[in-house]
Amino acid sequence: MLCHVPVVFLKTAACDNLCGMSQPVRRIIHIDMDAFYASVEQRDNPALKGHPVAVGRSQERGVVAAASYEARTFGVRSAMPSVVARRKCPHLIFVPPRFDVYRAVSAQIHAIFARYTPLIQPLSLDEAYLDVTNPLLPRPSATAIAQEIRAAIKEETGLTASAGISYNKFLAKLASDYRKPDGQFVIPPGAGEAFVAELPVGTFHGIGPATAxxxxxxxxxxxxxxxRQPLPLLIRHFGKAAPFYHGIARGEDLRPVEVNRPRKSIGKETTFQNDLHHTPELHNALGLLADSVWMACTKRHLSGRTVTLKLRYSDFTQLTRSKSFTDPVQNRGQLEETAVLMLSPLLPLVRGVRLLGITVSSLDAPNAAAQETQLSLLAGL
Known part of the structure; x- marks a missing residue:
């Protein structure tokens, strides 16, 4: 959670009306459900309320898909290996994921969004951007709309959501983290640059651990x-992403809220604290990555026909290997097996490995048989 930002904020109405400006200020809301999967499980099973809950597999190679706030106090986080989560919280309760239920609840939530704007960009089942510059219902401010949406979500689903309100997507997403859980926060026009000044770059959406x-x-x-970095220097080190980084450091982000934005790939990569040198370590890391990527694929009800393995050595030399199939990848086992096969020609290692990644691309909804396979596998998690 973000904290200790030395900025004095204006009243929230300032986010909505600036006198003397020739063009209306965009009003963007980022809605983020609070511990969504775990909260659904606690809602549907009252015996879980107040207890540390993890959604996912408890087996040795399992991964936490979501953690309740009670579990987070022990340091349990999503995408964490289950063995690590259990070590941090010995009384952690694991429950299998029910993605059909999560998708149904997500549909309820998005129906609430649609009452206020047609400009909705889902990021996943539990979060979305909304452009309410010209809302469908007359309301005095984006702040009021966010409050109404959160109240409707609570009344109709029994779940809580947090909201960030600002004049662009980058700041709205930062703001939604600021009052979690069950809160909202506004970054008004003119305050964005000061807001981000003292924040670690690793907290910026769009800057991952490796880039940070x-x-x-x-x-x-x-x-x-x-x-303070000139744009040419950023371009030299970060390429085509440099203009985006240059802008967000100034609180600027011109990206529109994209309705029905097609997703191009689903991937996950891990930079290791210590370089990996042995084949069993690499295979174990690929298994955890496959868990995480397949969970994300299933969450979005997508799969893909191309699997890409990314490997970065200790000297920062990087290799990628890809394999394409006629049909989308059918299950997690096929995903892991494909990654292991692509790794095999690179063994034995000539130097340590600092990063591994798996990406699924050429995305498509899997066929009915694949959907049944997914659900049966998830039921056994």
Whole structure:
């Protein structure tokens, strides 16, 4: 959770009306459900309320898909290996995921969004951007709309949501983390640059752990540090992503809320604290990555025909290998097996491995048989 930001904020109405401006300020809301999967399980099984809950597999190679706030106090997080989660919280309660239920609840929530705007960009089952610059219902502010949406979600689903309100997507997403759970926060026009100045770059949406580490190595630790870097330097080190980084350091983000935005790929990569040198370590890491990627595929009801393995050595030399199929990948086992087969020609290792990643692309909804396979596998998690 973000904290200790030395900014004095204006009243929330400032986010909606600026006198003297020729064009209306965009009003963007980011809605993020609170511990969505775990909260659904606690709602449907009152015996779980107040207890640390993890949705996922409890087996040795399982991965936590979601953790309740009670579990998070012990350091349990989504995408964490189940063995690590159990070590952090010995009395952690694992429950199998029920993606059909999560999808149904998500549909309820998106129906609530649609009462206020047609400009909705889902990011996953439990979060979305809404552009309410011109809302369907007359309301005095984006703040009021966010409050109504959160109240409707609570009344109609029994779940809580947090909201961030600002004049662009980047700041709205940052703001939604600021009052979690069951809260909302506004970053009004003129406050964005100051808001991000003291935040670690690793907290910025769009800057992952690997990029944050590269920035840190260049002496870029905060938004203020990033703002001081000239664009040519950022381009030299970060390529086509540099203009985006240059903008967000100033609280600027011109990306529109994209309705029905097609997703191009689903992937996950891990940078290891210590380089991996042995084949069993690599196979175990690929298994955990396959768990995480397949869980994300199933969550979005998508699969893909191309699997890509990414490997970065200790000297930062990087290799990618891809394999394409006629039909979408059918299950998690096929995903892991494909990644292992692509890794095999690179063994034995000539140097340590600092990063591994698996990506599924050429996305499509799997056929009915594949859907049945997915659901049966998930039922056994």
């Amino acid at each position: 580490a590269r920035m840190n190595a260049l002496g870029i630790h905060t938004g203020a540090d990033l703002r």
